[in-house]
Amino acid sequence: MEYDQVGQATREELIRQKEQLRATETRLDDINATLKQSELRAEAIRNILSGIRAHMARGRQAHQQAAAEAAAQAQAAARAQQRQAAAQARLPGQLQTVAMRQQQMRQMQMQQRGMMLAPAAVTPPPPGVVVRRGGPPASMLPPAQPRPRAAAPNKKL
Numbered sequence: 001m002e003y004d005q006v007g008q009a010t011r012e013e014l015i016r017q018k019e020q021l022r023a024t025e026t027r028l029d030d031i032n033a034t035l036k037q038s039e040l041r042a043e044a045i046r047n048i049l050s051g052i053r054a055h056m057a058r059g060r061q062a063h064q065q066a067a068a069e070a071a072a073q074a075q076a077a078a079r080a081q082q083r084q085a086a087a088q089a090r091l092p093g094q095l096q097t098v099a100m101r102q103q104q105m106r107q108m109q110m111q112q113r114g115m116m117l118a119p120a121a122v123t124p125p126p127p128g129v130v131v132r133r134g135g136p137p138a139s140m141l142p143p144a145q146p147r148p149r150a151a152a153p154n155k156k157l
Helices: 001-092 091-115
Strands: none
Touching: none
C-alpha cells in the first residue's frame, strides 16, 4: 500500500508538471509571435525613417539647387542691367524713341481692345537733352555732345 501511495503521489506530481510544461510552451509560443510582430514593426519603422532621411536629403539638395538657380538668375539680371546701362550710355538719343514706341504700342493695344484713351500730352525734350529714368532731372545734366559716327548703328529693340 505504501508503494501504491508513493506511485499515486508521483503520478499526480508528473501530471501537474506536464500541465505546467504545456502552459509554459503556450506562453513561449505567444512570446515568439509577439517577438515576430515586434520585429516586423521595427523593420517598418526603420523603413519609414530611412524614407524620411532620403526625403530630407532630397529637400536639402533641392534647396541647394534652388539657391544656385536663384544666384544664377541674380547674376543674369545684373548682367542684363549692366548691358541696359551700357546701351543707354551709348545710345542716349534712342531712349526717347523707345519711350515713344512703347507709348504707341500701348495705344495700339488699347485700340484693339476697344478702349482708346486720349493720347497723353508728351512733348519731346529739346535736342541734346537726355531723358533718363531714376537719375537727376535732365535740366541738371550737361548738354550731350554729339558723337562722331563711324558706321550705321545697329538698332536692337
